[in-house]
Amino acid sequence: MGHRTSATRNKISMLPTTAGAQSVGLVHIVGAGPGDPELLTIRAMRLLKNADVIVYDRLVGPDIIGLARQSCRKIFVGKKKSAHSVPQAGINALLVYEARQGRTVVRLKGGDPFIFGRGGEELDYLRKAGVPTTVVPGITAATGCAAASGIPLTHRDHANAVTFVTGHAAAGNGGPDWVNLVRSNQTLVFYMAVSTAGFTASRLIEHGLNSTTPVAVIENGTLPNQRTVTGSLSDLEAMIRDNAITGPALAVIGSVAALADMLPLPLETIAV
Numbered sequence: 001m002g003h004r005t006s007a008t009r010n011k012i013s014m015l016p017t018t019a020g021a022q023s024v025g026l027v028h029i030v031g032a033g034p035g036d037p038e039l040l041t042i043r044a045m046r047l048l049k050n051a052d053v054i055v056y057d058r059l060v061g062p063d064i065i066g067l068a069r070q071s072c073r074k075i076f077v078g079k080k081k082s083a084h085s086v087p088q089a090g091i092n093a094l095l096v097y098e099a100r101q102g103r104t105v106v107r108l109k110g111g112d113p114f115i116f117g118r119g120g121e122e123l124d125y126l127r128k129a130g131v132p133t134t135v136v137p138g139i140t141a142a143t144g145c146a147a148a149s150g151i152p153l154t155h156r157d158h159a160n161a162v163t164f165v166t167g168h169a170a171a172g173n174g175g176p177d178w179v180n181l182v183r184s185n186q187t188l189v190f191y192m193a194v195s196t197a198g199f200t201a202s203r204l205i206e207h208g209l210n211s212t213t214p215v216a217v218i219e220n221g222t223l224p225n226q227r228t229v230t231g232s233l234s235d236l237e238a239m240i241r242d243n244a245i246t247g248p249a250l251a252v253i254g255s256v257a258a259l260a261d262m263l264p265l266p267l268e269t270i271a272v
C-alpha cells in the first residue's frame with residue numbers, strides 16, 4: 001500500500017501544472033457521504049460509474065470505490081493524518097492533468113466536498129486552469145452521524161442553531177470564536193475532534209459552557225463498525241481515551257446529545 005502510494009506521489013510531482021493541451025475533459029468534485037454506500041446521491045453514483053479516473057481520499061471506503069467501472073483508474077491520494085499524503089498542490093495538478101487528457105475525472109471526497117474537504121481550493125484551481133468542473137454535494141459526517149445515532153442536530157426544545165467546527169484549528173490559529181460557541185440553545189459539531197478533545201472541552205468550559213453539557217462521540221458513523229459513546233463535556237477526553245476512539249470521529253456537544261440513547265437506530269433494522 002505504502003509502496004503504491006509513493007509511486008503515485010512521484011508520478012504526480014512530475015506532472016505539468018499549467019501548460020498543456022486544450023482542456024477537453026472535465027472534473028466532478030463529488031461528495032461520497034459519510035461511509036455507507038447507500039448514502040451516496042444518485043448523481044454521485046452515476047458519475048462514479050461513468051468516470052475514467054477517480055481520485056479519492058482515505059475516508060472513501062472500498063465499497064464505494066468498488067462501484068466504479070473496472071477499467072476506471074483509481075488513484076488514492078490520502079492517508080491517515082499522521083502519515084504522508086499527496087500534497088494539495090499535487091492533487092490540483094493531477095486533476096488538471098487528467099482532465100486535459102480528455103478524461104472524465106471524479107474527485108471523490110468523504111462527506112461533502114465543501115465541508116472541511118478543501119473542495120473550495122480545488123474548484124478555485126480548476127477554474128483558473130479553465131477546466132470545466134461541477135460540484136456534487138454529499139451527506140456530511142455531521143448529518144450522517146446524527147441520523148445514525150438518533151441525535152437531532154436541531155430540536156424545538158433544545159437547539160435552534162447548529163455549528164460545524166473543526167477541532168484541528170482549535171489548538172492553533174487562535175482557534176474558533178469560543179465566546180460564540182458557548183451561547184445557549186445551540187448544537188456544536190466538532191469534526192477532527194479526537195486529538196484536540198481535551199483542549200476543546202476545557203476552552204468551552206472556561207468560556208462558560210456548563211461542564212455537565214451532554215456530549216456524544218460518534219466514530220465510523222453510518223458504517224457497520226459505528227460506535228456512539230455519550231457523557232458530559234468534562235468527560236469528553238476520558239470518553240475518547242477509555243473507549244480507544246481513534247476516528248474518524250466527531251463530537252456532538254449540546255443538550256441534543258443526550259437524546260442519542262433514546263433513539264437507538266441499529267443499522268441492522270434498516271438493512272432489510
Ligand code: SAH
Pocket residue numbers: 034035059109110111112113114115116117139140141142145190191192193218219220221222223247248249250
Ligand atoms: N468533508 C467531510 C469532512 C472531512 S474532515 C464531510 O463533509 O464529512 C474529516 C473529519 O470528518 C473526520 O476527522 C471526522 O471528524 C469526520 N468524519 C468523516 N467521516 C466520518 C464518519 N463516518 N464518522 C464520524 N466522523 C466522520
